[in-house]
Amino acid sequence: EVQLVESGGGLVQPGRSLRLSCTASGFTFGDYAMSWVRQAPGKGLEWVGFIRSKAYGGTTEYAASVKGRFTISRDDSKSIAYLQMNSLKTEDTAVYYCTRPRRDGYTPRPDYWGQGTLVTVSS
Amino acid sequence: NFMLTQPHSVSESPGKTVTISCTRSSGSIASNYVQWYQQRPGSSPTTVIYEDNQRPSGVPDRFSGSIDSSSNSASLTISGLKTEDEADYYCQSYDSSICVFGGGTKLTVL
Numbered sequence: 001e002v003q004l005v006e007s008g009g010g011l012v013q014p015g016r017s018l019r020l021s022c023t024a025s026g027f028t029f030g031d032y033a034m035s036w037v038r039q040a041p042g043k044g045l046e047w048v049g050f051i052r053s054k055a056y057g058g059t060t061e062y063a064a065s066v067k068g069r070f071t072i073s074r075d076d077s078k079s080i081a082y083l084q085m086n087s088l089k090t091e092d093t094a095v096y097y098c099t100r101p102r103r104d105g106y107t108p109r110p111d112y113w114g115q116g117t118l119v120t121v122s123s
Numbered sequence: 124n125f126m127l128t129q130p131h132s133v134s135e136s137p138g139k140t141v142t143i144s145c146t147r148s149s150g151s152i153a154s155n156y157v158q159w160y161q162q163r164p165g166s167s168p169t170t171v172i173y174e175d176n177q178r179p180s181g182v183p184d185r186f187s188g189s190i191d192s193s194s195n196s197a198s199l200t201i202s203g204l205k206t207e208d209e210a211d212y213y214c215q216s217y218d219s220s221i222c223v224f225g226g227g228t229k230l231t232v233l
Contacts (some may be wrong), residue, residue: 035222045160045168045213047222061220097167108222109158110215111179113167 001026002112003097009117012088020083020117022098030054030076035108036083038094039116048096051081053105061108066092070093088121095119125149127214127225134231139204143228145214146196157197158215159188159207162227168213172199206232 006021022034035050049062056070060072071084081098095118098111126148135141145157157175160168170179172188173199185205189230190197197216209232214225 037222037224044211044227045162045215045224047224050222063221102173107217107219109156109173109217110160110168110222111158111170111173113169115167 002100004100004112004114006096006098006114006117009096009119011120011122013123014088014090014121016088018086018088018119020085020096020119022081022083022096022114023097024081024100025078027048027100029074029079031105033105033107034072034074034081035099035101035110036072036081037097037099037110037113038092039097040091041096043094046094047108049071049081050108054108079097085119090121092119124221125216125223127216127223129212129214129225129228130201131226132229134233135204137204137206137232140200140202141204141230143199143201143212143214144196145198145225145231146194151192152190152195152197152216153192155216155218157188157190159186159197159199160213160215162213163213164210171212201230203219204232208232 004027005023005033051060069087073082095116098114099115100112101109102111128146159172162168176188213227
């Protein structure tokens with residue numbers, strides 16, 4: 001069974017940094033791309049970015065709203081994907097979900113979702 | 124980049140059929156697969172349709188998806204509505220480097 005468990009959320013001041021983790025189990029982590037999707041309180045889903053599998057170079061892509069501030073990385077030996085968030089803004093307040101596509105290491109399509117972790121950016 | 128536009132809300136009675144549309148702003152709806160997600164209050168989204176019209180195991184066949192190139196849109200149809208279907212529904216599509224979500228549709232079953 002595919003399981004994705006996010007951690008690392010919490011309250012952080014504007015301008016500070018936070019790193020989220022997504023611990024995966026139930027599948028061969030290194031074979032799949034991993035994406036992050038967020039949802040601000042009472043709002044819709046917003047794609048944040050993703051990282052391809054090593055077979056596709058482990059390259060990353062980001063939404064315009066976070067490009068240059070957020071970085072996604074992965075440790076295939078630990079089955080963990082990370083979301084490093086720098087220069088946080090109040091508008092980054094959201095539940096952050098880790099997702100995985102159904103079958104490939106190349107596309108950002110979310111098929112499986114974690115339970116999410118809440119990040120609150122406030123002074 | 125393209126946008127996906129959904130109605131803000133729809134409502135229907137139990138036992139009836141409802142269709143939620145998702146219109147792509149530019150580029151062909153057929154050029155990239157469309158997925159649909161259900162999100163109940165306080166829960167994570169779950170996939171109800173993938174690759175335009177495929178149902179994951181465990182999703183009842185009351186849920187179906189389709190695309191229409193003439194209107195450049197995708198649709199999620201739920202038949203035999205149940206009160207448990209009340210939720211937010213999001214369409215999504217992607218290409219090799221971006222993922223786009225529709226704004227979501229609140230389905231009320233009353």
